[in-house]
Amino acid sequence: MSEDCIFCKIIRGDFGTEFVYETDNTVVFNDINPKAPVHMLVCPKKHYPSLNEVDNKDLLGELLQTVREVTKKIGLKSYRTQINTGREAGQEVFHLHIHILGNK
Numbered sequence: 468m469s470e471d472c473i474f475c476k477i478i479r480g481d482f483g484t485e486f487v488y489e490t491d492n493t494v495v496f497n498d499i500n501p502k503a504p505v506h507m508l509v510c511p512k513k514h515y516p517s518l519n520e521v522d523n524k525d526l527l528g529e530l531l532q533t534v535r536e537v538t539k540k541i542g543l544k545s546y547r548t549q550i551n552t553g554r555e556a557g558q559e560v561f562h563l564h565i566h567i568l569g570n571k
């Protein structure tokens with residue numbers, strides 16, 4: 468938990484954000500400013516500022532497994548995933564997340 472991290476606050480339930488899907492170590496919620504008809508964010512529950520800080524193969528696997536499970540749950544067969552790492556690459560929220568973008 469990072470006190471000034473918006474995603475930690477969402478994950479802690481501060482805003483009552485609905486989770487589309489959840490596993491032991493990950494959550495999925497809708498992007499507040501969707502760039503496609505389906506735009507979800509997959510996050511680890513634990514705070515990591517970016518992919519660069521994660522050295523945990525199990526967690527990295529669980530994040531991708533969560534992508535598979537949540538897209539299956541909502542019946543989304545075709546989608547794009549994106550991870551922005553670092554400000555120069557467009558990262559704005561410094562809590563690791565995988566974008567899932569679909570046109571369903």
Ligand code: AMP
Pocket residue numbers: 473477497498499500501550551557558559560561
């Ligand atoms: P990135 O540029 O990869 O860091 O993406 C950050 C994403 O978080 C953007 O697509 C934002 O629209 C989204 N975002 C920012 N604040 C919130 C929030 N409170 N709830 C949901 N999504 C958010």
Ligand code: ZN
Pocket residue numbers: 468469472473474475476513514515561562
């Ligand atoms: Zn965080």
